[in-house]
Amino acid sequence: MKSQTVINTFVEKTGAYVAAQLEACTRCGMCAEACHFYQSSGNPEFAPVWKIELLRRAYEQRFTPVGKFKVAFKLDKPVTDEDIAHWSFIDYQACTMCNKCSMVCPMGINLGPLIHTVREGLSDAQAVPADLKAAVNKQEEIGSPLGVTDDVFDSRIEWVADEWEIEMPMDVKGADTLVVFSSIEIMKFPNNLAAIAKILNAAGEKWTLSKKGREVVNFGFYEGNDKLTKEFMNRVFSAAKELGVKKIVVTECGHAYDALRWTSANLMDVPEIEITHIAGLLGEYVKSGRIKLKPGALDGNGTITFHDACKIQRRGSHIQEPRDILNILAPKSFREMTPNKEESICCSGGGGVIAIKEADPIRYASFELKIDQVNKVGAKTVAMACSNCRLQFTDCVQHFNLDWKVAGLSQLVADALVE
Amino acid sequence: MNWESTLEFARGPFFQVALLVFIAGMTYRLVAVLALGWKADKVKSKGSKVNGIAMSFAKGILIWPFIPWVKNTFTRNPITYLAGGLFHLGLFVVIFLGAAHVLVWKSLLGFAWFSLPQPIVDWLAAGAIVAMIALFINRLVNPVLKLLTGPAEWLNWLVVFLPMVSGYAMTHHVIPEYDTLFAIHMLTVDVLLIWIPLSRISHFMFYFFSKAIHGSDFGKRAVTP
Amino acid sequence: MPEETIGQHLKKQGISRRDFVKMCGVLVGAMGMKFAPPLEESGLPAQLNNVRDSASANLIANALETKQRVPVIWLEFSDCAGCSEAITRSQSPTLVDLVLNTITIEYHETLSAAAGFQAEKAKEDAMKKYAGKYILVVEGSIPVANDGVYCTIGGRTALDLLKETAKGAAAIISTGNCASFGGLPRANPNPTDAKGVWELITDKPVVNIPGCPAIPEATTGTIAHFVVFGGLPELDNLHRPKTFYAQTIHDRCLRRPFYEAGKFAESFDDEGAKKGYCLYKLGCKGPTTYSSCATIKWDQGLSFPIQSGHPCLGCTEPNFWDGGGFYQGQSAPLAPPTVTMAGAAVAAGAVLGVGAALANQVQKKGAHAEEKKEG
C-alpha cells in the first residue's frame, strides 16, 4: 500500500513546524496566483496549497479530533494509491520548489519546504517519476546524474584546461577553497568551468577541485530522499575534510546550494566549513578589488537583464552581488524585469522538473511567463547565476525559437576581466 | 421560549459556556500542535531571524493590503486581497474598537480602551459584510477556490457571517424588536465561539506561528520576507 | 355626570371656548397628531389628516364638545402607585385638566375619597352602568403563583379582579412597566410569578404604556386619543402606542453627537461627564429603549435622566430588571466567566492538548513499524 507508506512518512515528519503551518492555512487560494504552473495552465490542481493536500489530510485524519470524527463518519475519503500517483504528478512535475508561493501567502506559509515534505513521503513510497528516479539512481551509482564518472570527469577537466589554456588544480591538499561544479556545467556548459577557473586564478584564490567531491548537484534532494541527499552531500563534505579546505564554493547551481548551505546541518553532522555560492564570491571579489572588470564591457549589444534563480536569490540571498556586477559591466543596458529579486518568477525548470520528460509540456507552457517578462524589457541577453536555469533557458530558446543570448554570470565576469 | 428569555440565555449562561469552550478549545489546539515538538535549526544564519520575523509581521499587518501590487499577483485575484483585507479590517475595528464591544471587553477583562466614532465603525462593519459576500461569490467562481472549498469552508463562512449581519441589523434597528435581533446576535456569537476551535477560523492563532516561521526562514537567509 | 357632553361640562366649569381650543392644541401635540395616526379607522372625517395646528385643535374641540365623558376604572395591583403619582404631576397641567375633564374616574384606590366597601360598591356600580364602555387602567403587575395569593384586595386576588373588571371594559390601558411587562415584581427569581396584563387578558384590546413610572403624557395622551377617536392609537408589537414609543431614547438623545463621535463619560465624575459626553459606557440602555423621554421629558419639560447625567435604565422595555446591571454596558455579557473558570478552561485545554500530543508522538515513532507488520 503506497498510500499507507506515504501517510506514515507524513505522520513521522509532522512536528510543530509542519502542523502549525497546516493549521494556519485558510485555504484562501492566494498562493495559486504566485505559482507559474498554475498561471500558465489554469489547472487549479497546481495550486501550491493543493500540492500539500495529502500532507494536510494525513495530519487531519491522524492527529486531530475533527479529522478522526470525519473519518469515523465517512465525511472524508481515505487516501488511495490513485491519489498517490496523482500527487506524484503534481508535486514532482508541476513544482520547482521555488517558494514564490510563500511570498504571497497572507499567512506566510512556507509552502516550498512543505512540498518537500510531501516529496519525502512520495519518495518513501517509491512514487517518483521514472525519469527523475533514473537520474537519482545514476547519481547514486556513478556519482553523477549526467554520467560524469571518474573518467569522464578527468577527461572533461583536462579538455577544459587544454582548450581554454587554464590551470585547473585537482585534489590539492591544503587549498583554501574547494570548488564543486555541477554536472550540468561539466557536460553542457564547459565554458563556465573555464570562466570560473579564470576568475579564481585572477583573484589569486588557493583553490582546488576534487574528484571525490566532484558533483554538487543533489538529485536525492529533488526526490526528497533523505538518505541519498545525505549521502550525496557527504561526498562533498568528506572530500572537503580530506583536503582540509576552509571554504566550499558551490558553482552555478541553485538546488545544490539550498541543500548544502541551508539544509545539510539539519540532516547530518557537517564540518565547520564555510559554504558559499559563486555569485556571492564574485560580488566579494569585485567589491574588494581582487578582480577588476572592464566598465561597460557589455554595453552596446542590446538590453541585458538578469534572471533571479529561486534558490540563489530568493532562497540564497545573493540578490545584490549580480546587480553590482552588471551595473559595472552594462551600466547603460542593464534593465530589471518585474517582478524581480526575491519575487522573481521561476524559470520552471528547477526542482528536478527539467529531468522529467513527461513534464515537458507544462514546463514549456510555464516558461512563456518568462518570455513575456523578458520581452517586456526587450532584453537580448539574459544573464543568470544558475546552470539549471540556464539549461532550461537554452532549451526553451530552442523550443520557442527565440533570439536571446543566454549567459552565465561567471562567464560574463570572466570575459570582462581586466588582466 | 420567547426572545427575551432567549436573549437572557444567550447573553448569560450560554455565552459563559461558549467562551469557556473557546478558551479550552484554543488552548487545546495550541498545546496539541506545539507539543509535537520543534527541531532546533542547526543551520548557521546569514541574516537575523529576529529581523526577518519583525519584517514578516510588519508587512503582514501594516502593509499587507499594499504588498500585492509589488508581487504582481494582485491583479490575478483582487477580490481575495481587497475583500479579504476589508473583511479583516472591518472585523477587527468592530470587535476591538466598537463602543458596544469595548464594553464587552471591559466586563470580561475588567479594563477597556477607547472606542472609535460610530460612523467609522458602522461603515467598516458594512464594508466587512459586503466583503464577506464578495468572498462567498469568489469561492463559487474562482477555479482554485472551487477546488479548495468544501462543506467545512461554507460552514465557516456562515458561522462568521451570521453574527456580523445580526449585529449590523441590530445596531440599525431593521426590525423594531431589538431584543430579537440582540438574541440572534448573541446566539450566533456563542455558536461562533464554540465553532472556532473546531475549525479553520482558528487560523488567527496559528498565524503568529506561520508568519514567524516564514520570517525566520527568510531572515536566516538574509532575504526580505 | 358622564351623560352630559364634554362641551356642557366645560362650560359649567367656566372654561371658555377659546381656552378650550387652546387646550385642544396641546392635546394635538400630545397625541402626535401632526405626524401620526391613521384616522380613517377612528371614523373621523379624513380631512383631519390634512389639518394642522389651530385647525386641528378646532376639529378636536368640535369632536370633544359633542362627546360624552368617558368613564375610567383604575386598578392597582402589585405596584408602588408611582404611575398614579406621576400622572398627578403631569408636565402640562392644562392637558391633565383637559383629560380629567373629559373622563370621569369612577374608581381609583389611591385618589378617590371613598374607601373600603364604599369604594368597591362604586366600582361595581360603574361596571354595571357602563358595561362595554369604560376604560380599564391597570397599574402594577399581577402575581399568579399559588392562585394569585400574593396580591389580594378585599379578599379577592388581583387576577380575579382583573378578569372580572376586564370583562366589561372597552379597552385596557396598562400603565407602567409592572402592568405592561411585570416590572420589578417580575425580576429574577420572580417568586410570585408576576405577569403583565396583556399576558392574561387576550380578548380585549390592551395598550401598554411601559415606563417606571409611565410618562404621564403618554397615559393621558392615549386616553385622550380614545376619547377623541373612540378607539386606540396604532400600536407596536409590544402593544405600545407608536406615537410615544416609535423611537429609541438614543434616536432623540441630546448626547447623541458625543456617541457618534466616540466621546464617552467613563465615570460619573470625570471630565467627560462634566462635558456632557455620552453615558453609554456607564450603562446607558438608550439605544435599545423605545420611549419618548428624550422629547417629552419630565417635570414640565425640565429634564430627563440622561439630560441630568444618569444613563437610561431601559424602563420601557420588557425584562428591564434582568437585562444586566443598570451601570453595566448594555452589550456586556450577563455572566462573564470568572478568572477561576477561565483558568480551569485553560488547564483543561492544556491537559487535553498534551495528551493528544503524546498520543501523536507515539504515532510518529511507530509510523513505519505498523507498515512493516502489514508487510
Ligand code: SF4
Ligand atoms: S495562500 Fe497560504 S493560506 Fe492561502 S491557501 Fe495558500 S497556503 Fe493556504
Ligand code: SF4
Ligand atoms: S514552490 Fe514554486 S513551483 Fe512549487 S508550488 Fe510554489 S510557486 Fe509553484
Ligand code: SF4
Ligand atoms: S446617553 Fe444613552 S441614549 Fe444618549 S446617546 Fe448616549 S447611549 Fe444614546
